[in-house]
Amino acid sequence: MVEKVSKGEVIAFRLGASGLLERAAASELPDVAGRCGIQNSPPGSALLALHARVQGMTQELLDAAFVEEKSLIQMWCMRGAPYFIPTADAAVFTTGVLPPTEESMRHFLLGVGPDVDRLGMSLTEAVELTSAEIRDVLSGRRLAINELGVELAERIAGVLSGKQRDLWNEEGPHAKGQPLGEAVVHFCIRILTLQGVVCFAPREGNKAPFILTDEWLGRPIPRVDPDMARAELLRKLRRQSEIPVLIHSTRSDEIERIIGIEIGADDFMPKPCNMRELLARVRGLLRRSQRSPQAGRADLRRLHFGEWTLDTASRELIHASQATTPLGVSGYALLLAFLEHPYETLSREHLSRTLKREYMPYDRIIDVHVSQIRRTLGKQADGSSFIKTLRSQGYVFVADVEAGR
Numbered sequence: 271m272v273e274k275v276s277k278g279e280v281i282a283f284r285l286g287a288s289g290l291l292e293r294a295a296a297s298e299l300p301d302v303a304g305r306c307g308i309q310n311s312p313p314g315s316a317l318l319a320l321h322a323r324v325q326g327m328t329q330e331l332l333d334a335a336f337v338e339e340k341s342l343i344q345m346w347c348m349r350g351a352p353y354f355i356p357t358a359d360a361a362v363f364t365t366g367v368l369p370p371t372e373e374s375m376r377h378f379l380l381g382v383g384p385d386v387d388r389l390g391m392s393l394t395e396a397v398e399l400t401s402a403e404i405r406d407v408l409s410g411r412r413l414a415i416n417e418l419g420v421e422l423a424e425r426i427a428g429v430l431s432g433k434q435r436d437l438w439n440e441e442g443p444h445a446k447g448q449p450l451g452e453a454v455v456h457f458c459i460r461i462l463t464l465q466g467v468v469c470f471a472p473r474e475g476n477k478a479p480f481i482l483t484d485e486w487l488g489r490p491i492p493r494v495d496p497d498m499a500r501a502e503l504l505r506k507l508r509r510q511s512e513i514p515v516l517i518h519s520t521r522s523d524e525i526e527r528i529i530g531i532e533i534g535a536d537d538f539m540p541k542p543c544n545m546r547e548l549l550a551r552v553r554g555l556l557r558r559s560q561r562s563p564q565a566g567r568a569d570l571r572r573l574h575f576g577e578w579t580l581d582t583a584s585r586e587l588i589h590a591s592q593a594t595t596p597l598g599v600s601g602y603a604l605l606l607a608f609l610e611h612p613y614e615t616l617s618r619e620h621l622s623r624t625l626k627r628e629y630m631p632y633d634r635i636i637d638v639h640v641s642q643i644r645r646t647l648g649k650q651a652d653g654s655s656f657i658k659t660l661r662s663q664g665y666v667f668v669a670d671v672e673a674g675r
Contacts, residue, residue, distance in 0.1 A: 278581055293325045299332075300341045300356040306507055307353040307363060310344060313473065316354050333343055337472055340487060344470040346463040350378065352470060354480070360466065360491045362506075366499035368464040375461065382457040383451055389437050393457075399426045400458035404467060405482065412471045415456060420461075423452040444620045464492035484556035508534035514555035514599040518548070531638040536600040537627070538635065539567065554626030555599060575671045580609060587646070600625055604639050608667035617664035640665055 280497035283532040285291050294302050302323050321327040333376045335342045336354065343360050345388060347353040347367055375393050376383045386393050403425045408418065410454060413467050422534070427438050442450035459480070462468055471481040484490040506516060516537045517530040527538045537551055573580040577590040585602050587595045595667075598606060607624045618636045640657060647656045 290322055293323060296324055296326050296331055297334055299324055299327075300358070301341055303354050303361050304356040304506070307347055307355045309349075309351050309353050311351040313478065320354075325528060334471075343483075346460050350460060357487065360478035361494040362499045362502045364464045364466050364491065364499075365494050365496050368461070368496065370496060379457045381444070381458060382454060385442060385454050385457075387436060388450065389454070391434070397458045397461045399429070400455055401462055401465075401467065404459075404462060408468065408480065408482050410485070412474070412481050414474075414477040414479045415459065418459065418480055419452045419455045422455045423449060426455070427451060431470070466493075485667050504534050508596050508598055514552060516555060520545070520597050528634065528638050531635060531642070534596075534598055536598055539626075551627070571673045573606075574674060575609065575612075575669045576647070576656065578647060580605060582606065597643075597646075600639055601643060601646075605637075605643055608643075608665070611670065612667045612671045615660055615664050615666045619662065 274539040299320070302320065308316045308319050308543065317327070317329055317332055318605050320332065324331075332342075332354075336344065339358055342354045343357045343358065344352055344354050345364060346365050347355060353363070369378045372392055372394050375397075382393060382396075386396050388431070389396075400422055402420075403422050407413075407421045407425065413421070423438070427435050430438055437453075438451035439449050442448055444453045459468065466483055469483045469486055469488065471479045473479075497585065507515065514537075515535045516539060517535045518532070518541060527540075530538045536555055539548055539551060571582050573582065579588045580586075580602075581588060585597070587597055587605070589595070593674045603624055604621060621636050622630075622639075625636075625639075644655055644657055650656060654668070656667060656669050658666050660666060
């Protein structure tokens with residue numbers, strides 16, 4: 271019989287999953303912002319979000335970190351919104367979000383595609399035109415988006431051909447009286463922010479001016495490998511959240527899939543794909559992530575084995591040293607399956623069903639997840655692994671498991 275879960279228990283679980291059960295010290299402000307950034311849209315909302323996570327948080331503390339120490343920087347980032355992020359991690363947060371292709375840029379900047387098509391140029395070309403002018407326009411200055419857009423659009427118009435220039439100066443579809451070219455420039459500035467060219471200066475009244483990043487910091491943001499930046503973003507998310515992650519990528523070779531799972535993704539699907547299959551995979555991940563942590567046989571229990579404890583209420587793996595290790599949605603589901611069936615052989619097909627995946631004999635996703643769990647758990651006291659491979663049969667968890675509260 272399944273025990274009923276109180277509203278308070280559900281709230282406690284959700285607060286824990288969001289990192290809101292305990293406030294960090296004020297000295298840890300950059301670390302808190304570095305977990306996955308702090309969105310500042312609408313303006314001022316970052317202070318409220320930080321107040322919920324940092325002891326004694328005030329506007330003065332935020333200003334000190336942002337303006338005086340510059341340990342935080344504000345840039346357009348995830349979801350095309352302004353975020354406070356640690357300056358030390360700025361390259362990861364910007365390069366990791368930066369769309370790498372023309373197609374992905376158009377998807378990231380919804381609405382710009384028809385504009386550049388009308389102008390007979392690619393979005394990549396529009397970004398390059400904006401980039402070529404922005405340093406001259408913004409050097410030694412701080413300009414809000416409208417002022418910056420007007421000046422950039424006027425300069426770019428001067429290098430366009432007659433017909434293209436006429437279209438550039440025509441009224442666009444986004445705001446009454448706004449030229450099409452100016453609207454395109456607004457979109458391009460978002461990409462230049464992710465390229466580390468510009469960032470936000472402190473607000474001036476109701477305006478959020480831009481400034482050249484190297485002028486604001488006194489140095490440029492270092493360049494990093496885009497793949498490494500995206501991997502580090504995923505690791506940051508996985509350390510702080512149980513939100514399921516599915517990588518949907520044009521890189522479909524086995525190595526890329528294995529790397530994706532090893533850095534924390536729950537599933538991987540190559541492009542192009544069958545949309546019905548993609549939808550089924552997403553629904554499967556959501557079912558696992560939304561399943562009540564108190565449901566089923568593991569109801570409100572702690573499962574103890576070796577020097578480890580799996581807390582099924584918080585979904586945390588806790589070492590005897592009290593250090594906690596994030597598992598991810600799929601990692602948690604697989605480890606729970608092993609702990610509920612110790613000394614039983616679990617086939618890859620069985621484990622695939624646990625993850626709500628269609629079993630495919632040559633799919634190595636299960637193997638990669640199991641390998642990751644092995645590395646996390648380490649060795650038992652006698653030097654043996656907690657999970658043993660049985661060739662052509664599957665896996666077996668070879669340790670005693672005790673359930674307790």
